[in-house]
Amino acid sequence: MLRTLFLALVLITTSAVAAKKEKDGSHVQPDNYYPRVKMETSAGDVIVELYRRRAPITVNNFLRYVDAGSYNNTVFHRIVPGYIVQGGGYDVEYGEKPEYDPIFNESGSGMKNKMYTISMARQNNPHSATRQWFFNMNDNSNLDPGRDWGYSVFGMIVEGEAVIEKMMEVELDYQPAIGEVNSPKEPIILKKVTVLPPV
Template sequence: MLRALLLSLLLFSVSTMAAKPADDGSQIQPDNYYPRVKMETSMGDIVLELDRRRAPITVNNFLRYVDKRSYEGTIFQRIIPGYIVQGGGYTVDYEEKSSFPAIFNESGNGLKNTLYSVAMARQNDPHTATRQFFFNLDDNDNLDPGKTWGYTVFGAVVEGYEVVDAMGEVATEYKATLGFADAPVEPIIINKVSVLPAQF
């Protein structure tokens, strides 16, 4: 009797776990290796094509933030002309947004930090990327892996190149209160990010 009860409880637990849908980004267009995302900013729209085949962990992580509408109202807080445009982690008041746990670094996936590619920002530790990302404004091979870990590229701009170029040319300043260098004088805001219908 006890054995049968334990077995039924185990089966119930397994079925409950199986029925619970994933919430880590993998459930978003799960059969699409190259989902597209539209980013509506205060400077114009950008469309990204993500590469889930080469960077599945990173793409799913990015889509998770998109799905939660967590990028909306954030800014591009770091702009270095001819190098990168970085954002996704701070509000217009420079308050840091909460993050999901850090993800594994997939920089060895063969994708390079070339012009208009999109990659994950991180701290010195290679496995510290959470929500911030950046657009490459040049072929930045110093960000690719070599003897050390690189910065994970997980997609590329496919529309709105002129918007990214314009972002890279805005006036910047040092934010003394936060110790931020290269911050835009006028905030560049991400108003909305949405996953576009799949193209098969």
């Protein structure tokens, strides 16, 4: 009886651990420290290499949204020329997309917010990042950690830099649905994000 109960508990615990692992994105190419994703946008395609070795929590979090198809048909809702291009949070009607729990801020990994890197967006709380991210379109040292927490870098554009550069040239306008003053007048859509086969 006790042995049966013990085995049942082991199975339940193992199942719970497996479910948690699956949910956190670590199941996506688990042995690949540098997975790549392809972003198909209405402005062209971009390929991003992710730095799982340096920012595992952040990369796994990003990949679980990718794996669920949750970034498909979202918009780049905020563009600040010469600074950032931000997306990941809103559908094409500017409705908020569902979020997983916030993640730990890995800005202390040693990676800097350099040109063409991708980083997690967050609120004032340093550990409030969920699903939104941004491309650095300059060497934004003000976003690196110092006396305070910074913004966690977790990858780099390796193909398609010109696509993001082109986004910075679009006409911007106020988007009342989200209260954003630097939103593209004509929406730029992130049509699909897929994980590429390991190289």
